Amino acid sequence: MLVRTPAARTAATLAAATLAALLLAACGQDDDPSVATPSTAPTSVAPSSATPTAPTPTVTGTPSASATLAAVDRQVTVTIAKKRVDPPTGRITVSKGQSVRITVTSDVADELHVHGYDLGARLPAxxxxxxxxxxxxxxxxxxxxxxxxxxxxxxxVR
Structure with a gap:
């Protein structure tokens, strides 16, 4: 493409610079959840009603009672202690379009990752x-x- 006028050259240069900046910004966003901002305060404290034989993590279908957080359709709360997941590993089904909040507390520093959505958060001990x-x-x-x-x-997700 041949650009002849100074105004057209300036517009083309700005468009190219904007495109380059967007591409570079996208390259900085990788699948590493360590780039996510960690949650520093608990989002909810749900009583654990799961027994040691529970097949799936605790899921509530009601919004959080916290006034500072937006309502979610599904809340999932998991605790990790001595490499044991509580409630035990299982499947959780949600409907497409629902908002989901996953809160994890670990006894050791780690990183949470949701595959497919490429979301993550740091888990300070x-x-x-x-x-x-x-x-x-x-x-x-x-x-x-x-x-x-x-x-x-x-x-x-169905």
Whole structure:
């Protein structure tokens, strides 16, 4: 493409610079959940009604009572202690379009990762970390920790 006028050259240069900046910014966003901002405060404290033989993590279908947080359709709370996941690993099914909040507390520093959505959060030892997102992709997605390589549960979006 041949640009002859100074105004057209300037517009083309600006367009190229904007495109380059967008591409460079996208390259800085990788699948590493350590780039996510960690949650520094618990998003909710749900009483554990799961027994040691519970097949799936605790899920509540009601919005959080916290006035400072937006309402979510599904809340999932998981605790990790001595490499044991509580409630035990299982599947959680949500409907496409629902908002989901996953809160994990680990006894050791780790990273939470939601595959397929490429979301993550740091998990400082003993401090809850959360991710919140709209389940807009259908399929089966593993939710795991990176350092300890524990599968917390499988998220099914239908």
């Amino acid at each position: 003993g401090t809850p970390g959360s991710v919140e997102f709209r389940a807009d992709k259908t399929g089966l997605f593993e939710v795991e920790t990176h350092e300890s390589e524990l599968v917390l549960f499988q998220l099914v």
